[in-house]
Amino acid sequence: MSFNLNNLLRDNIKKLVPYSSARDEFKGEASVLLDANENAFGSPYTTNYHRYPDPLQHRVKEKIYKIKGVPTENIFLGNGSDEAIDILFRAFCRPGKDNVILVPPTYGMYEVSANINDVECRKVNLTRDFQLDIDGIEAAVDGNTKLIFVCSPNNPTGNSIRRQDIETLLVNFEGLVVVDEAYINFSKLPSFTKDLSEFPNLVVLQTLSKAWGLAALRLGMAFASKDIIAVFNKIKPPYNINQATQEIVLEALDNVTLVNTWIQEVVSEREKLAVALSSLEQVEHVTPSDANFILVKLQEPRALYNFLVSKGIIVRDRSRVELCEGCLRITVGTPEENVALLEMVAVFYGSSSL
Template sequence: MDNPFNLNNLLRENIKKLVPYSSARDEFKGEASILIDANENPFGSPLNHDYNRYPDPLQHQVKAKLSNIKGVPAENIFLGNGSDEAIDILYRAFCTPGVDNVILVPPTYGMYEVSANINDVAFKKVNLTADYQLDLDGIANAIDAHTKLIFICSPNNPTGNSIRRQDIETVLNNFQGLVVVDEAYINFSAVKSFTQELAEYPNLVVLQTLSKAWGLAALRLGMAFASKEIIAVYNKIKPPYNINQATQDIVLEALNNVDQVNDWIKETVSEREKLVRELLELDYVQYITPSDANFILVKMEQPREVYDYLVQYGIIVRDRSKVELCEGCLRITVGTPAENRTLLEKLNQINK
């Protein structure tokens, strides 16, 4: 790769000098019969499970199981309190407030902008093209000496389409900062994950989640995949026990059920295609963006009125009609077959 990437040049000076907090579980590793080093309650918990001990700060068991499933070495995995923590740490590690900037490519996931604002980091918006692909010239022109991160969501939220792989590779090869590819919806796509490219691109960070296909949104477990050096930065900054023991235990159990998840994915994709076909038969539906996610972006006449109509029946979709480049659109998550049938019944009843 021609890109002269140097991680040390990107890090904030205070992070380079940071001495991370050293917890009791960091200082002692191994088995012991009497643990009186961490000021824990020695009697247990007022629950059926004992949660009186602090959890593994680096979640070794969970990472080992994820490593087998994802085909990524455990040393290249960071686990966060949702993908939001993984995003926030990137800002805190690499972006000096009031000095550095990042590039966003709207319409896209809103937390990139919120996290920038929280961290007092400027952001430049380079809108996607009319077909929701990267504006490579626009991105190139927006990059300056203080641009540290570029966020690319693929499959993209709220549009559902995948970003062309060769375009993402072009950005990776020509940008000396970090390229963050958010693959929250990758399980629903036939496109290959960028996790398989970590060795080729030292400036690549891939985000994934257990909130979507794995059905664990309530547990808040996000994943970042990157080089060992970037993962070391993550672990340096994160709170000492950022993933609680209950979450680790439940996730370990859930990860035994890959077949169940794969069945759900297949059914979701099948239902997505059925939903698209039937929605396109409605006179007021104008266009549906081809989707690689578990949702579809539907352009229609009077979207707000349709939204309000569905609310009357307890059916909640997402109104995206005020989002730039998504004018006139509702975002509809693919439900169960029964939920999708009810949705279509109500939409067919609208007096066009």
């Protein structure tokens, strides 16, 4: 396959002259900043936030580079992964003309962003073992297919998609393959970020919301070739990551050891939770998970969900999602939270085996 990024871009994006912010127009340090119409007197707060933040988040990207080994020129930071997803549609998909491939059951924001941008979604369901239907995807692709989204480990099923199948898409598809690795920290499998130089049509999405425990800050990451990242930066708002988020993330990224400890604890609790639930005769199947949640097929899922809600325990009802019929998605909590969940599940089913 001969990949040509220019052939994928929308014509208006090729011609787009991005907004040039005040902080883009000079390099280095300055003692008097009178360029951006800020309030020079400071902020009505203990920390001064009266200056606009670094529009390209250089310090944060440098720290991410040291952790993940991905050069800063291959990193885009967004207001959650959702911003990166939306930019992909706006950059590469012509409204009312182009289409993307989704592989349900999968993360719902791909379809939401497609609908917002008036882009057709062609759905090729995963197989019964929650793997890619390569032949089905090939049949669905046409000359106007610009993106294929693959979530791995997948949400809501929790399993990883076979690497060789994703590589098959990357080699044979002329558009972009977007691999969403929001849950990669909980998997033993390597990240596709190591393969950016091999596959010019690869975009990898990750987040600080899961393993890093920074969901409230809304910081997502996209990794791709420098040319694709340049497109992201061309389209994004000039100051899309605020100063407070950048400061907190910089401090948090110094705590790799703590995060790795949490990941180990989550994986350990995940296995305990899966074993305990599997022991119930009312539980039909627990999907092996590489994420921080498990998908459990069980009897009376909606009634159990409502019962748990009444006890102040919230899980996710996926029982009406195709291929997830009869399933609840349960996030792995602390040991105490998992015990509380199991106790209430046992009460609901009238079991004493947990």
